[in-house]
Amino acid sequence: MTDANVHVPAPSTLPSTLPPTEPDATRTSHARRGWEPSTGAAELARRYPAHVGATRLYGEEFHRDPHAVYQRLRARHGSVAPVLLDDDVPAWLVIGYRELHYVAGQPDLFGKDSRTWNAWDLAPPHWPLRPPVAWTDTILSTDGAEHGRHSAAVDDALGAVDLFELAGRCERIADGLIDAFAGDGKADLIGQYAARIPMAAGATLLALPPADTAAFLADVTAMLMQAGEAHAAEARLRAIVRPYTTARRANPGADTLSRLAAHPVALTDDEVFEDLIMLLLMSQAKTTAWIGNALRLILTDPRFAVTIAGGRRSVAHALAEVLWEDPPFSNAFGRWATRPVHLGTQHIRRGDLLVLSVAAANADPQVRPDQLAGPGGSQAHLAFGSGPHRCPYASQDVAETVARTAVTVLLDRIPDITPAVPAGALAWQPTVVVRSLMAMPVVFTSS
Numbered sequence: 225m226t227d228a229n230v231h232v233p234a235p236s237t238l239p240s241t242l243p244p245t246e247p248d249a250t251r252t253s254h255a256r257r258g259w260e261p262s263t264g265a266a267e268l269a270r271r272y273p274a275h276v277g278a279t280r281l282y283g284e285e286f287h288r289d290p291h292a293v294y295q296r297l298r299a300r301h302g303s304v305a306p307v308l309l310d311d312d313v314p315a316w317l318v319i320g321y322r323e324l325h326y327v328a329g330q331p332d333l334f335g336k337d338s339r340t341w342n343a344w345d346l347a348p349p350h351w352p353l354r355p356p357v358a359w360t361d362t363i364l365s366t367d368g369a370e371h372g373r374h375s376a377a378v379d380d381a382l383g384a385v386d387l388f389e390l391a392g393r394c395e396r397i398a399d400g401l402i403d404a405f406a407g408d409g410k411a412d413l414i415g416q417y418a419a420r421i422p423m424a425a426g427a428t429l430l431a432l433p434p435a436d437t438a439a440f441l442a443d444v445t446a447m448l449m450q451a452g453e454a455h456a457a458e459a460r461l462r463a464i465v466r467p468y469t470t471a472r473r474a475n476p477g478a479d480t481l482s483r484l485a486a487h488p489v490a491l492t493d494d495e496v497f498e499d500l501i502m503l504l505l506m507s508q509a510k511t512t513a514w515i516g517n518a519l520r521l522i523l524t525d526p527r528f529a530v531t532i533a534g535g536r537r538s539v540a541h542a543l544a545e546v547l548w549e550d551p552p553f554s555n556a557f558g559r560w561a562t563r564p565v566h567l568g569t570q571h572i573r574r575g576d577l578l579v580l581s582v583a584a585a586n587a588d589p590q591v592r593p594d595q596l597a598g599p600g601g602s603q604a605h606l607a608f609g610s611g612p613h614r615c616p617y618a619s620q621d622v623a624e625t626v627a628r629t630a631v632t633v634l635l636d637r638i639p640d641i642t643p644a645v646p647a648g649a650l651a652w653q654p655t656v657v658v659r660s661l662m663a664m665p666v667v668f669t670s671s
């Protein structure tokens with residue numbers, strides 16, 4: 225199998241982080257205690273009075289126009305708002321630009337350890353937000369020295385990626401995907417294209433033999449889709465990765481797996497595995513969204529449509545504009561208050577969950593007084609986060625290389641691509657975490 229025909233089934237929903245590990249225990253305790261929705265409502269009123277009647281960050285209205293909801297929240301609550309996540313689970317949404325910077329920059333006050341959350345018992349067993357909230361033994365959930373250890377390994381492993389070579393691999397993957405639908409005269413640019421590129425590109429960084437790459441991709445996708453199969457898929461993945469980890473620890477190559485395994489911080493085999501899978505899952509949903517949102521902008525906004533034929537300048541502009549206006553990781557989960565604190569006008573209690581609304585903070589009138597003027601060339605958006613847990617710079621470079629190549633190759637290969645439905649008919653994934661289209665049907669001259 226070559227890069228060009230690496231096949232990733234298109235997930236219909238795209239969780240942004242590892243599937244839950246720690247909350248298995250929570251799941252059992254819910255089952256034992258017989259969790260009922262009514263238990264949740266009564267407990268909410270008793271323990272989270274500020275959240276009774278709070279705005280829901282789920283449902284059709286929110287997913288259709290989240291920015292209208294953020295605006296109303298800002299008008300009513302200022303920079304920090306009480307909100308209800310799926311199944312009416314309470315959280316604080318940080319929507320002020322300065323406040324987001326502040327929270328993200330104070331790991332002692334707002335930590336990443338979700339095991340300290342005071343509302344685990346309000347999350348039903350199959351709560352859709354368990355994956356981004358679950359504790360994992362990775363860079364995501366650790367703070368201080370332990371975070372520094374994971375972070376050093378991840379930075380060095382991704383920092384060593386040859387971006388030029390990666391772009392070449394992405395081109396071949398993109399070409400293979402386009403070849404598969406070019407003769408049809410129509411395609412879904414999310415399911416048949418954007419969702420298939422990031423994972424396939426990421427897998428090439430591991431330098432596994434083709435047969436193991438195919439098995440690896442199939443199982444990572446099963447984990448990603450949270451299919452009933454996920455646990456079996458994870459066990460198979462561990463079996464694939466472990467012998468390579470041992471071999472490359474002893475005899476490292478230039479690939480990402482070798483760099484994690486042989487890093488001086490001495491990650492254990494389990495840590496190498498968890499960090500590796502976490503990186504692939506982190507990159508999949510967000511890079512898919514970045515590609516998809518940029519294509520949507522280019523194909524539906526007249527400012528971009530007129531310059532499509534000339535291509536490349538518009539691609540860079542579209543990718544940059546999406547980071548401000550429709551950031552892929554729109555609401556970053558999460559931080560947990562380590563002690564009671566006042567933030568904005570709210571009183572946050574120890575163990576409360578704070579969600580960092582990158583999308584709302586980017587539109588904060590304090591930093592964007594004239595929303596219609598657009599951000600210009602400014603790069604001060606929060607799309608990649610802020611503080612010690614911001615998206616590692618090397619990850620940002622990898623994401624940019626994959627997204628830019630994917631969009632550019634498509635527009636070069638099919639210059640007369642046109643949306644098959646009006647922009648208003650495009651539906652968004654029903655998740656608060658990632659801003660990503662469900663599908664983007666297009667038509668073009670078949671070749």
Ligand code: HEM
Pocket residue numbers: 328363364365375378382503504506507508510511514551552553556557558580582606607608609610612613614615616619620622623
């Ligand atoms: C469209 C592209 C991407 C966007 C918009 C994005 C955005 C973000 C944001 C906002 C955070 C901060 C989360 C927080 O503060 O809680 C973050 C963290 C992170 N991202 Fe990305 N990301 C992207 C691509 C990637 C890719 C391709 C990778 C891996 C190859 C990656 C790996 C990570 C990791 C490991 C973290 C956690 C860092 C830490 O906790 O120290 N991201 N990302």
